[in-house]
Amino acid sequence: MSTRTTRRAIGFALLSAVLYALYPPLAKLLVVSAAPAILSALLYFGTGLGMTALLPLIHRTKGHQQETSLGRHDLPALIVMIIANVLAGVLMNMGIQLTSAGNISLLGNFEIVATTLLAQTLFHERVSHRLSWAIVIVTAASLLLSFNDFNQFSLSWGSILALLATVCWGFENNLTRVLSNKDPLQVVIVKGWGVGIGSLLVALTLGEKWPPFWTVVDLLLLGFFAFGISIYFYILAQRYLGAAKTSAYYAVSPFVAVLISILFLRESITIPFIVALLLMIIGSVLITQDSLKQPE
Template structure:
């Protein structure tokens, strides 16, 4: 397991978690579509310096049809539909309850990854998934129901983000910053336009600035860090780490909204920590073959898969550039990252 990318996943969770109660405050002066649009526009704007800092091949050259389709579906599901469903649920429910329901994103990502994207989890991994869900159930039991309709709206948002997570983990022709930029720009513009049509008035300048800032830090930073982690440890594993986000949200709800924490929530935090530990000890190894592949992503040269030449590009320990892979067959422990999306009919060790 790559522990540096594990840390990225946890930081991503913390940023996204605190965004929920802070968004609850902004909903006092913004509609759901307006806030969803501004949050993602802020995320896109935050990534602009990283996108323009380096000269790369034109997008039409790097983004093939398969990756373009992945990006389009991820933008529609995770950038347009998901945030609006979340904010619709948040408008009529307690921020702490909504934060806890967001654990459903873990189940959605794991299930979609397993069924559709060759994402593998061993016994420890599935216990980790189950423990993270149990943590959410414990806290929900202590909180009581905030309403069937809000819970269904948040569950729908989690399914959208589960699909988004699995797809963006497979996009290997864009950097995480580029993916976040396009998602923020396209989804943010669309939801902002819908918000203008629905409300037919501009919100106060201070609210716009606050929403853009929240989106830049908590959405832009969170999305980019999550994609970087998911590409290296797999979407399902990254999502288990991301499941800690609701607990950061609960803490922010206490600070910003004055909501109370219960002993049941404390017990749930302990269960979640155990779940993360189970996921981190998951091991999976068998003989497998890598087919020829050319792509771009963050990598280093001590992982058995990157031995290419660095003429004219960065040779720092961790770097990102376009590179190719030749056919190779070997046996080692691995996770379902960009290089290990093979089927698993082979006997597992």
């Protein structure tokens, strides 16, 4: 692979990370007007709608390059992907409703821990010494963010829900790896429409109300950029860099989201949050070093 291609792939991974970083702080603003399941449905409908609209343009610019289309044998992986994302999206938005966007952003790092532990359990993948330390550090930081009051052992249910969401995404990451070689545009479109419909069914079951018109527009746009375009670039980066290295570059996303939350939402910074932030940085550095050392 040429240096130019490598740089372009790194650019894709970093752009993917920055676009996804818009999700926690902006969802924190919008969850006031949209209930969690409806919010998730509209985000993913924005993904499906936007990427479907871009389908002719992207195919035209690819020229002769042929992508491997999804087939009938991919159906089990697609079903797992949709169910896991419906659960994760609703849980994460419920978490965003109950705690700060900064907390939610940092807890996103636990997805790497969940993915790694599940990979070790389900597929007997080897975990390096460095990655083991990273798992311990990120887990400690996540536990720190999961308490409102240590003196009274008062749990932050928003943080707990966010952690459960990352476990769902970790499960999905392991069981849908077979889709990384498929047409990324098809995967994103199926994911958008599938999770959108699934989340809408959950919203109807819970009796959630439809939000105001401009909230709908905002959520569709946020979903298109933070989920649709972001996932598309992530899959492209993964194709050229491999899963481990792409994850390493993508690790900047939670910290960009924290910065946005502090600067634009004016969220308060507590001592436990600062300690958790430092631990997350150390854990992310260890994970990044481990990922960049892995052969692809």
